[in-house]
Amino acid sequence: MLDYAHVELTLAKRWYRRTALGKTVAGLGFAFTIFSLCAAVALGLIMLTGGIDNEALLPVAWIGAGLSACAILGFFVPWALTPYRQWDRTLNGIAVMVLVIATLALGAALVRRWEAASNAVLAVPFLLLAAFAVGVIVAHVRLRVTEKPPAVDVASLTPSDIEVLRKVRRRTLKILRSRNIVAYKDFHGYDDAPFDTMPGSARRDGGRA
Structure with a gap:
């Protein structure tokens, strides 16, 4: 999710x-x-x-x-x-x-x-x-909202949805890499990882928790 x-x-x-x-x-x-x-x-x-x-x-x-x-x-x-x-x-x-x-x-x-x-x-x-x-x-x-948005089931995503999320994740990873939060050697590993690698992996795979 x-x-x-x-x-x-x-x-x-x-x-x-x-x-x-x-x-x-x-x-x-x-x-x-x-x-x-x-x-x-x-x-x-x-x-x-x-x-x-x-x-x-x-x-x-x-x-x-x-x-x-x-x-x-x-x-x-x-x-x-x-x-x-x-x-x-x-x-x-x-x-x-x-x-x-x-x-x-x-x-x-x-x-x-x-x-x-x-x-x-x-x-x-x-x-x-x-x-x-x-x-x-x-x-x-x-006007800020403290309620979290509804979680999205990875299985329900279309290929175009997955591509959009990959672009978002790549943009975020580039920012983190520029700030030395993500190492260069780890960048492609995070960028290429599937969103459903393991339960609860949304944060690691680029989703925000």
Whole structure:
């Protein structure tokens, strides 16, 4: 029995059901998320250094705050649509990072003397961004599911299901190998092992327990 195969198969089927256009849109969406994340970092630097203090200041602040929120949403929405949502270290880290950026930018907006806008007006987008980041962090905690997904019987899997799980296992093993958790000499042994080698072997064979 494989404990988390249900989640992996559900996500894989969702991806494979997409048309070529859908996959392209998903790829562009991820690229936009990364761009928004870079914009969030740039926004923090601009506010801390006072790099812009002219008529473009307020538009830059609002656009930067909006893109920063998009960066969080780009990770939060896929996680929220995942069945049996588990703790996502990446999502939590992004939300905390944006919260720190918003807090620093808010401090700069209130403390620094700006020629192009009043401190109170300039602080609004960063206050809203900080509140949004906190809301996502809270939602990430509240929406997590502690219940384990139903175990999948190996005998009930189709050849395509097995292939999907092998790809997931190979990706996980590569990550573990890069972190020196799995030795190079053991990689192929784990990667080639059947899922039903022995009862309770789901963890060893790449399933998560």
